[in-house]
Structures are given as structure tokens and as C-alpha cells.
Amino acid sequence: MTGEHSSKQYDTDLETIRSKVLLMGGLVESHFHDAMACFRSGNIVQAAAVIKSDEEVNRxxxxxDDMCSHLIVKRQPAANDLRTVMATGKVITDLERIGDESTKIARIAHEAHARHKNIAMFSGYETVRVLASSVAEMLHQSLDAFARQDGDKALKLIAYDEIIDNDFRSIMxxxxxxxxxxxxxISSSLDALWVAKAIERIGDHAKNIAEHTIYIVEGKDIRHSDYVATKQGTIASNS
Amino acid sequence: MTGEHSSKQYDTDLETIRSKVLLMGGLVESHFHDAMACFRSGNIVQAAAVIKSDEEVNRxxxxxDDMCSHLIVKRQPAANDLRTVMATGKVITDLERIGDESTKIARIAHEAHARHKNIAMFSGYETVRVLASSVAEMLHQSLDAFARQDGDKALKLIAYDEIIDNDFRSIMxxxxxxxxxxxxxISSSLDALWVAKAIERIGDHAKNIAEHTIYIVEGKDIRHSDYVATKQGTIASNS
Structure with missing residues (x-):
């Protein structure tokens, strides 16, 4: 059994991890923002900087991941606490993948601007601008829900992902x-298409972060379930 | 400390998980195969079956994931053993994502064949045929390396992923x-492009499985490192 002292240590260690995850989240948010700025401006130097800075996210x-493993070995958390650590580990993976997608956007911006130096690129940015700002907001809110352990907020974000998917299909x-x-x-439209795809994936990862948050708060693994529909049905019938 | 009895129990539990992971791997391989068959044949009934069978992979x-958590809580493995469980958990995530990509292929096949019922589709399949068979082989070998805990084999697969990426770019x-x-x-070419992208992603996940296998065997986290280049340099200079 875990004594009070060990449990306090567990709390302190977990808090350290959580604050570092939020730091990573902030970094990833600003990379996404910078990558989109590159796609708009065609600033090749900035694109190279975004690509380079993904190394920090990877580190x-x-x-x-290592801190999570150490926490488990040292504090031997009970089932409930372990669930939190495991879900936090999954948030870390999603954040790294968001970093990958932003890097992809910066790379496409780099190549695209080297290839065509005309006005068509700006229309490419315009095509995805609204989608990018919706997804940036969704990512920000999902990190906020994770930070505050706000399950209701996380639940709303999951439903929001469908709107993002519809917007993506309409862009296509x-x-x-x-x-x-x-x-x-064709060539510049495909650049915009790949950027739109990367943005849509970032939305998917933000949705995953919301799902992990619900798992932490409610102790329910809602991936691949009808949890969202059922829960929202309950909210609707109660109101 | 973990006693001999508990350690034996840990081994048995882990073996159960590993064999179920390999079962999941086999399922995922056959879904990918079936999804590609749908893209070739345009069999809409088979496409619906592939999409439906992804639920089994999700379950x-x-x-x-649950079995891994239970193993950790019940057996409280030491750092070394915990590493194996955590990496196995990551293999599970990659397998689920491969299932998602196969479902995407089946969905595209379904929509594409409903839209154009002409010969252009077959050229679409031909465009991605070789890439699909290389990636199917890579996935099979990565599961084999995981099953045998063969780090050398896994290492070779990681290098192979670059060939896949080049093939994808040439298709594009x-x-x-x-x-x-x-x-x-344009419309049918984009179908082929999305299918090629899904196949390339399956290759990425197969590469991830190889990386997790090396982590299990060698105890090194080689993600985002120059490990492959260094190790292959060593092999080359020794031969």
C-alpha cells in the first residue's frame, strides 16, 4: 500500500510532470502558429527555424516519457493514479505528433515558396486560414481543459472535431x-491540400488530448465508444 | 523488491499480453490487405466489411491498454521490466493507427468506386500497388522482429522506411x-494520392514498431536520435 508520505511525493512528482507537459504544449502551440505564418509569408529563414525547433519538442x-516511467517505478501508484500517469503519457505523444505536423507545414511552406513565387500562394494560405484558426483555438482549449482537469470542457471539444472535419472536406x-x-x-493547390490535411490532423490530436483528459477526470476510456453521444443526449434531455 | 514468484507471474502475464498484441498485429495486417483488395476491385460490400472490422481492432x-495497466499495478515491475510494458503499450497504439489507415483506404475505395465506374480506378490501384506490397512486407517483418525480439532486424527496417518515403514522393x-x-x-488521381498517403503512414507506424522493439531489446530510446546512422556506421566499419 502507498503511505501518506509516498502519496505526497507522488503528487509533487506528478505536478512537476504536468507543468512540463503544459510547457511542451505552449511550445507546440507557438510552432503551429509560426508554421502557418511561414505558409502565409513564405519566409524561408523562419521556416527553417520552425523545422529546427521541433528537435526541442522531441527532446x-x-x-x-522517462519522467513518467521513473514516477511509476519509484512511487508504485495504485490503479487510479497509474491511470493518470498513463493518460499523461498519451498526451505527451499527441503533443509530439502536433509538432511533427507543424514541421510538415513549415517544410511545405519552404518548398512551395521556393517553387512558385507568385500570388497563387497567398490564395493557398487564404484557403486554409479559417481552418487553421479554428484548430489553433481547439488546441488551446484542449490544453486548458487538461490543465484544469475540466471534463465538461473536454467533452465539448470532442464534438467540435466534427465541425473541423467538415471544414476540411469543404476545402478539399x-x-x-x-x-x-x-x-x-494543381501544384500549388496540392500544397494547400497537404497543409489543410496537417491542420486537420492537429485537430485530431487536440481531440485525443480532450479524450485523455476525460479519462483522467472521469476514469472512463471513451475512445471508440458512444460516450460523447450518450452524455450529450443526457445533457440535452436534462435541460 | 520483486520476488521470484512475482517475477514469474510477471513473465506469464507479459507473455499473455504479447501474444494478444501479435494477434492484433495479424488482424491489422489482414485489414490492410483487404482494404487494398477493395481499392483494386471496387467491391463495396467488402469495403463496408473492412470498415466494420476496425471496431474489433479498437476493442x-x-x-x-487495460491489461498493461493491470500488469503494472499488480506486479509492480522494476525499471527494466516497466520499459518493456510501456513500449508494448506504444506498439498497441501504432497497431490501432494502422487499423485507422486501412479503414481510410476502404472508405476511399468505397467512395471512389461509387463516383467513377471506369478504367481510371484500375490505374489508381496500379499507381500504388508496389508501394502497398513493400509496406505490407515491412509491417510483417516489424511484427516478426517484435515477436522474436530481434533488434538487428528491427534496425534494418528503420532504414528501409526511407525507401518507402522516396517511393511515395515519386508517386506524388x-x-x-x-x-x-x-x-x-484530377478527382481519381487524388483518390490514389490519399491512398498512397495512408500506405506511407502505415510504413511510418511499422517503423515505430521497429523502434519500440529496439527499445525493448537494447534499452535505448532511439526515437529522434542518430542511433541508426551511428550503429550502421559501426556495422559498415567492422565489415
């Missing part, structure tokens, strides 16, 4: 029409 | 040329 992932349809009308835009 | 993920260039030459193929 944080390895270090935090528009780009196909655009390419068909003017085949000379 | 396995949740159940196996070909499809762009194809679309530019005949804009009426």
Missing part, C-alpha cells in the same frame, strides 16, 4: 474545383 | 504530371 517527449472540394478550372494551379 | 486496443510527382496532362483525372 521534451523523450525526457517526459473547393480545391478540386479550382484545379479542374485551372490546371496550372 | 483490442482498449482491452490491451507522377500523379501531379498525370493530372496536369489530363485534368479530367
Amino acid at each position: 521534451l517527449e523523450v525526457a517526459l 472540394r473547393n480545391l478540386i474545383t479550382f484545379m479542374m478550372e485551372d490546371p496550372s494551379t | 483490442l486496443e482498449v482491452a490491451l 510527382r507522377n500523379l501531379i504530371t498525370f493530372m496536369m496532362e489530363d485534368p479530367s483525372t
Whole structure:
């Protein structure tokens, strides 16, 4: 059994990990923001800096995974506490993947601007601008829900992911029409398409963070379940 | 400290988890195979079956995650053993993601064949056929390396992922040329492009499984490191 002293130590260690995860989250948010700025401006130097800074995110992932393992071995948490550590580990993985997607956006921005130096690029940015700002907000809110352990807020974000997916599909349809009308835009339209795809994936990871938060707060693994629909049905029928 | 009895129990429990992970691996391999068959044949009934069968993979993920947590709480493994459990947990996540990508392929096959019922689809399948078979082989070998805990084999697979990435880029260039030459193929070419992207991602996950295997065997976290280049340099200079 875990004594009071050990349990306090566990709390302190977990708090250290959580604050580092939030630090990583802030870093990842600003990378995403910078990557989108590169896609808008075509600033190749900034794009290279975003790509380079992903190394810091990767280092944080390895270090935090290690801290989680140490916490488990040293404090031998009970089932309840272990669940929190495991879910925090999954948040770390999602944050690293968001870093990967931002790096992809910076790389596409770099290549695209080297290839075409005309006005078509700006229309590419315009195509994805609204999606990017919705996803940036969703990511910010999911980190906030994780920080505050706010299950209700996390639940709302999961439903929001469907709106993001619909926006992505509508962008895709528009780009196909655009390419068909003017085949000379195919190459730059595909750049916008890959950027849109990367943004949509960041939305998926933000949704995952919300799911892990619910797991931590409510102790329910809601992945692949009808939990969201059921819970929202309950809220609706109570109101 | 972990006594001999408890350590034996740990081994038995871990072996149960490992064999279930390999079962999940086999399931995921056959889903990928079936999804590609749908993309070739346009069999809508089979596509629906592939999409449906992803639920089984999702259930396995949740159940196996749970088994890993129980193992840790009940057996309280030391640092070394915990590393194996954590890495096995990551293999489970990668397998579930492979299931997602196969489902995506089946979904694209379903939509594509409903949209265009002409010969252009078969050329779509031909475009990605070789990539799909390389990635299927890579996935099979990575599961084999995980099953046998063969670090050397896993190392070779990681290097192989670069070949897959190059093949993907070459498919992308070909499809762009194809679309530019005949804009009426844009829609079906994009189907092939998304399928190629899903296949390339399955390759990434197979590479991740190889990395987790090395972590289990060698106790080194080689993600984001120059481990592969260094190790292969050593092999080259010794031969």
C-alpha cells in the first residue's frame, strides 16, 4: 500500500510532470502558429527555424516519457493514479505528433515558396486560414481543459472535431474545383491540400488530448465508444 | 523488491499480453490487405466489411491498454521490466493507427468506386500497388522482429522506411504530371494520392514498431536520435 508520505511525493512528482507537459504544449502551440505564418509569408529563414525547433519538442517527449516511467517505478501508484500517469503519457505523444505536423507545414511552406513565387500562394494560405484558426483555438482549449482537469470542457471539444472535419472536406472540394478550372494551379493547390490535411490532423490530436483528459477526470476510456453521444443526449434531455 | 514468484507471474502475464498484441498485429495486417483488395476491385460490400472490422481492432486496443495497466499495478515491475510494458503499450497504439489507415483506404475505395465506374480506378490501384506490397512486407517483418525480439532486424527496417518515403514522393510527382496532362483525372488521381498517403503512414507506424522493439531489446530510446546512422556506421566499419 502507498503511505501518506509516498502519496505526497507522488503528487509533487506528478505536478512537476504536468507543468512540463503544459510547457511542451505552449511550445507546440507557438510552432503551429509560426508554421502557418511561414505558409502565409513564405519566409524561408523562419521556416527553417520552425523545422529546427521541433528537435526541442522531441527532446521534451523523450525526457517526459522517462519522467513518467521513473514516477511509476519509484512511487508504485495504485490503479487510479497509474491511470493518470498513463493518460499523461498519451498526451505527451499527441503533443509530439502536433509538432511533427507543424514541421510538415513549415517544410511545405519552404518548398512551395521556393517553387512558385507568385500570388497563387497567398490564395493557398487564404484557403486554409479559417481552418487553421479554428484548430489553433481547439488546441488551446484542449490544453486548458487538461490543465484544469475540466471534463465538461473536454467533452465539448470532442464534438467540435466534427465541425473541423467538415471544414476540411469543404476545402478539399473547393480545391478540386479550382484545379479542374485551372490546371496550372494543381501544384500549388496540392500544397494547400497537404497543409489543410496537417491542420486537420492537429485537430485530431487536440481531440485525443480532450479524450485523455476525460479519462483522467472521469476514469472512463471513451475512445471508440458512444460516450460523447450518450452524455450529450443526457445533457440535452436534462435541460 | 520483486520476488521470484512475482517475477514469474510477471513473465506469464507479459507473455499473455504479447501474444494478444501479435494477434492484433495479424488482424491489422489482414485489414490492410483487404482494404487494398477493395481499392483494386471496387467491391463495396467488402469495403463496408473492412470498415466494420476496425471496431474489433479498437476493442483490442482498449482491452490491451487495460491489461498493461493491470500488469503494472499488480506486479509492480522494476525499471527494466516497466520499459518493456510501456513500449508494448506504444506498439498497441501504432497497431490501432494502422487499423485507422486501412479503414481510410476502404472508405476511399468505397467512395471512389461509387463516383467513377471506369478504367481510371484500375490505374489508381496500379499507381500504388508496389508501394502497398513493400509496406505490407515491412509491417510483417516489424511484427516478426517484435515477436522474436530481434533488434538487428528491427534496425534494418528503420532504414528501409526511407525507401518507402522516396517511393511515395515519386508517386506524388507522377500523379501531379498525370493530372496536369489530363485534368479530367484530377478527382481519381487524388483518390490514389490519399491512398498512397495512408500506405506511407502505415510504413511510418511499422517503423515505430521497429523502434519500440529496439527499445525493448537494447534499452535505448532511439526515437529522434542518430542511433541508426551511428550503429550502421559501426556495422559498415567492422565489415
